[in-house]
Every structure is written in structure tokens, then in C-alpha cells.
Amino acid sequence: MESLLNAYDMSLIRTAAIMVIMALSLNMITGFCGQISLGHAAFMGIGAYTSVKLSINGIDFIYGTFAGMALAGLLGLIVGLTSLRVRHDFLAITTMGIVFLFSGIVEQSKYLGDTDGLSGYPHPAYSDFTYMMLTILLAIAVVALSFYIKRSWMGAAFKSIGDDEDTARVLGINVPLYKLSAFVLGTAIAGLAGSLYAHQTTIIQAENFGFIESITVLSMVVFGGVGSIAGVTIAAVILTLLPLWSQAIGEYKLLFYGGLLFAMMRFAPYGLAGLAQRARLLLTRRAGTAR
């Protein structure tokens, strides 16, 4: 199998797997728990910068990744605390502020390589193929975790908060606890995606984790259907590979994203999952009349 794929194919698959992890991590916050975030890429950046800084200081990739996840999760907890006070549109703009704070601080910091970014850092001693398999396995693990959470008691609590926070509170659900859990889980996994991303490329810059990147991830969640695990996974793969495969779209990547986000919201606000459900309804109805 190893001989069937060239280096470029493997880099595509890696990138897609990392974006699946990233999109599913946002899906836990926005999809399951209904807390919109326009700044998710900042946490990917925290994971990436932590892991890279530690690897420069000679610490192993695996520990660096865990440290990146921990720090991203910790800062996610702090942002989660704002979500306890700030709601809806206010939260959307606050999270947007987080991404500008992140890039504004990184670009001013000599230690973090200011606007030039960090480059020439050591990579783990895996072959391309092993690293690809690692990202795929981790993506599968995150998919499995998503399904587990969605079906657990916590998933039910998340959904009730997403549907109507005040009602959830009246029903005795510990709203702050679950909101914070969603933020910590989602941002820690974004940190994982960041560390994986940093070690499959040669340079990281603040702009790799900026507002546009956050919107790209959000568009995957929306395109797939907010909250739908299968939909978001498929959307992440399609939206990552399509611009890379097709040269024409690659050049107009942003126009494509913008147009797609817009068209999806305008004509199919419930995403791929919504379309699938509509198709299923149509089919069963047709089967019903045939009988």
C-alpha cells in the first residue's frame, strides 16, 4: 500500500485527516452545545506553537502534542468562562476577538518569531507513511469520540443547552459545567490538530491560524450540517481536497468558500445532513405513494 501513494498524495490525506479533527472539534462546541465560535483556529495555533517551541527545546513530539492540547484546553477554559456571561451574537464577536488577540500577540513577540513565524524546527522521526497513518488513526479516534459523546448523557445535556439554555437550566442541568466541558474538549482537540499540522509542514505563522482559517473550519461544520458527525467529516474532507485537487478552484479558493458558505446558508441552511434528510423523506414518501 505504501508504494501506491506518492508523497503528494500522502500530504493530501494528512491534511484532510487533520482538518477532519479540526472540524469535529469545533462541532463539539458549535454543533453539540450550540456555542458559536468564530475564533477556533486560534486554539489550533496554540497547539502548533506550543508543540513547535517544545520540539525546538528537544522535547519529544508526543509530549509536545500533549502539552499543546493542555495549553489549548486551558485557554479554551478561559474563553469558555466568557461564554458563561456572554451569549449569542456577543459570544460570536468575542470569539472573533480571541483570534485577533492571538495573532496580535504572536506577531509582536520575538520569542514566537513575530510576523516571520517559526521554521526549521525538528520533526518526529516518522516516515511520511507512518505519520499519515497516525493522523488517520487520530481522526478516526476523534470521530469515535464524537459519536460516544453525542450518545452519552453529556451529549444529551449539550443538546438541551444548544436548543434552549434557559429551559436546560430549569430542568436542573448544570449549564456552566457542560458549556465549559464542551469548550475544553473542543479546544484541546484543536490543539492536537495544531500540533499535527505543525509537524507536517516546515513553517508556522500567525496567519495560518487567523480569522480566515477559523471561518474555513466553521464553513466545514456548516456545510456538513451543524451537529452532524458524518456530515461534518465528509464536508471537511471535500472542502480540504477540492481546492487542492482542482487547480481552478485552488486559485479562487476564497471565492469558492465564500460563495459556498453563502449559497449553503441561503438555500440549504441545515447543510449536507439536512439535504440527506430531505432526500430520505422524499424517497420514503415516493415509496409510500407507490404502494
Place this chain on the structure above:
Amino acid sequence: MTEIALLVQGLLDGSIYALIAVGLTLVYGLLRILHVAHAGLFTLGGYVGVVVTNQTGSFVLALVVAMVVAGIVGMIIYRLVYQPILHLPPYVALIASIGLFIAMQEGFRFYDEQGVSFVDAPLQGTVAFAGQNLQIAKIVTFFGAIILIGGLGFLAARTRTGVAWRATVTKPKMAESFGINIVRVRYLNFFIGSALAAVAGVMVSLTTNLVEPTSGDVWSYKALAIIVLGGLGSMRGTLIACFALGVIEAYGTTSFLGAIMNRDAIAFAFLVVVLMIRPQGLFVRT
């Protein structure tokens, strides 16, 4: 730089924020939509202003054309984008608006990737004030903004249309039952808000003498922060937040904060801190 000079600089920048944020607040007050694509109209205004000035040689004509074009495009956006999705959850309109903004940016990129500049830009001199050179274009913007926003306030307070407008913002259902055509109010709303954004776009292009596809980005993100700070939908809160942010940025960049974060980060740090203390914004609409 002296304290006074920083204050003046901050107030001048604040007036540009005000021109952009008024339109955003109007849209939010009426439709509860965070209209991110508003910044696209700011950039559109800048492009039209520069191109028309270069073609005709008249800056005043260009300003008027930019206002009318942006105003009409604003109304088209309302009709084609927002009206059909008003009944859906609010994030739908927000994301549609972000998508539209990104697409508009790419549209400008097709038109002219390098950006456009004035061949012979008017109002280019500077005035010495408190040991600092202030751009004349910024001073003109400041007074222009006061006249335009003041005029708008007069319109809203004293004319029949203004009364209908305010009634629609406060109690849309009630206003409709009193025979006000609320759809016409919405169109008017988008026209005026977009025209003001275009004025800001043209004036900013004077101070930098360059309009790029991404010119509107930072202004728009900060304008969103401003209307949130101002309490979403409160016009007075928004205007105060505009000037407060301008002044805080001016002081912040020269203080110790400037060493650890850039100007935009200071603005957003201020936003986050204020929202933690007052989650409903500085001023709540009553």
C-alpha cells in the same frame, strides 16, 4: 507625542469608526443581523470613489456616486440575501454574511488585485497641532461625520419618515399595524447605512491613497466589536464606543501594551475585558 495630540488622533479615528458602525447598528437594530458584509460596501465605496475621481477629476462627484452605488448595492443585499433567511436561526444570517463578504473581497481582487490609487489626490496636506501633524483628510472626515450623523439624527427625530423609522426599530409589529410599510423602512435603512460606509471608504482611501481588496477587513471587524461594545442596537452607545475605541487605541499603542500586542489586538482585548464586566455591552437599549 503629547497627551492632547493622542486624544485628537483617537477622536479623528473614532469618527471613521462612527461612519461605519452607524450602518451596522441600524441593521442590527432592525433585523438582529450582524452584517459582516457591510465592510464589503466600505471597500466598494473606496474603489468607486478612486475610479470616478480619476475618470472625471471631481472628488465631490465621486463621493456622491460612491454613496449612491453602495446604497443601492446595500438594498440589493438585503433583498437577495437577508430577506429570505430572516426566519432562520441568527447564525445562519451571520455565516451567510461572512460568506458574502469573502466573495465580495475576491470580486474586488478580480477587478484589480494590486488596488487602486488616486492620480491626483485632493486634501493631502497636513496641519501642525500640539506638536503633531494631522492629515487634513482626517480632519475633513471628522467634521463630515459629525454633519452626516447629526443630520441623520435630526431626520430621525423631526421628520415623519424618521418617526416611522424609529417606531419600526422599537416595535416592528405595532408599527406595521399603524400602517407603516416596514419593508420600505428596511430598504431605507440599508441605503443610508451603506452610503455612510461608502463615505468612510472614500475618506480612508484618501488618507492611505490606496484601496485594496482587503482594505475593509480590519475596519469591519473592529466596527463589529464596536457595536457589540455599544450594546447592539443602541445608537448612542455605538457612537460613544467608536470614539472610546479610537482614543484607547491611540493611547494603547504608545503605552506598555503596544510592546506585547498590536493595535488590533489592543482593540479586541478592550472588547473582551468590557464584555466580561458588562456582558450586555456598555449601554443597553431601553
